[in-house]
Amino acid sequence: MRITRHSDYALRTLMYLALKQGSVVTINEIAERYGISRNHLTKVVNRLHQLGYLRATRGKNGGLTLASAPGQISVGAVFRDMESSLAVVECVDEPGACVLSPSCRLQGLFNQAQAAFLAQLDAHTLADLLPPETGRQLRDLLAIER
Amino acid sequence: MRITRHSDYALRTLMYLALKQGSVVTINEIAERYGISRNHLTKVVNRLHQLGYLRATRGKNGGLTLASAPGQISVGAVFRDMESSLAVVECVDEPGACVLSPSCRLQGLFNQAQAAFLAQLDAHTLADLLPPETGRQLRDLLAIER
DNA sequence: CTATAAGATGCATGTTAAATGCATCTTTAA
DNA sequence: TTAAAGATGCATTTAACATGCATCTTATAG
Ligand code: SF4
Ligand code: SF4
Numbered sequence: 001m002r003i004t005r006h007s008d009y010a011l012r013t014l015m016y017l018a019l020k021q022g023s024v025v026t027i028n029e030i031a032e033r034y035g036i037s038r039n040h041l042t043k044v045v046n047r048l049h050q051l052g053y054l055r056a057t058r059g060k061n062g063g064l065t066l067a068s069a070p071g072q073i074s075v076g077a078v079f080r081d082m083e084s085s086l087a088v089v090e091c092v093d094e095p096g097a098c099v100l101s102p103s104c105r106l107q108g109l110f111n112q113a114q115a116a117f118l119a120q121l122d123a124h125t126l127a128d129l130l131p132p133e134t135g136r137q138l139r140d141l142l143a144i145e146r
Numbered sequence: 147m148r149i150t151r152h153s154d155y156a157l158r159t160l161m162y163l164a165l166k167q168g169s170v171v172t173i174n175e176i177a178e179r180y181g182i183s184r185n186h187l188t189k190v191v192n193r194l195h196q197l198g199y200l201r202a203t204r205g206k207n208g209g210l211t212l213a214s215a216p217g218q219i220s221v222g223a224v225f226r227d228m229e230s231s232l233a234v235v236e237c238v239d240e241p242g243a244c245v246l247s248p249s250c251r252l253q254g255l256f257n258q259a260q261a262a263f264l265a266q267l268d269a270h271t272l273a274d275l276l277p278p279e280t281g282r283q284l285r286d287l288l289a290i291e292r
Numbered sequence: 293c294t295a296t297a298a299g300a301t302g303c304a305t306g307t308t309a310a311a312t313g314c315a316t317c318t319t320t321a322a
Numbered sequence: 323t324t325a326a327a328g329a330t331g332c333a334t335t336t337a338a339c340a341t342g343c344a345t346c347t348t349a350t351a352g
Contacts (some may be wrong), residue, residue: 205349
């Protein structure tokens, strides 16, 4: 029961940008600070850009900034957008994967459970993840100076 | 966000046994009816046996039966027991996977969300998945005669 | 007491999604 | 015109999961 790194990297990126609001941040900087693959992060950033979560400017002195205030960015929304497949069990994706699917109640139960999972994420924004004290600690961990 | 087949196969197996309570059922029969790998299912069954969810008797005329009444078998319990790793994000498993982990609130949020997911499963037993009408339909789908 | 039908177990292999790497293109400001 | 940024497409690697195969153990029928 693991989520994809795409989602986590996306949220890490948005948190980073939120922690450094006001400045423009490059992909290289983020990748270095988190110690993750620059290439992979590029794709995540790209997707976030397409989805409108951040602004990206190319060229010299370019970089990334948040497209909206942290309080406006729902964790649940980011998760839904980034996770490759939201199907908890295969029968949801592939019809005919299981003989029971026409009448299976387990399917419904899993969907309910997933809804509960998402509801928790939906109830929080980027801002909730970064209250002042936590913000300070995270900036320390990331060596962000302000 | 996909669960492992182990969990689903386990639940399918238990449902099958519940639908056929009173009879002894072989692994072969279950694998055939579901159209899944006999080998793989064997391991799932074995694990379920070790965990005490079912009784297994070897030898001729052997087979499987439920160890307790469907109303006593919690879907959540089965899920927790069968899922290889319950960690939603890597930082829970591997310390040092992410620089933020000492202070990250996202981690906590994911744990909360997972708890909500599990709570839904915990709220249901095998019996809830098999009310009379559904039972009839599933027996049809599985060609179980009674 | 032997044949056969069952589950148990360990090891090897296959499959697939995810992650990563690499090369190249495009944009933009100094 | 150059260098620094993001964008894009393709190839490769990795790791978890799933499956296959061979063999062992147990128990019952006959
Ligand atoms: S048992 Fe139910 S939930 Fe599982 S795959 Fe079949 S239809 Fe879907
Ligand atoms: S960002 Fe937070 S939740 Fe994600 S891996 Fe790092 S510590 Fe864990």
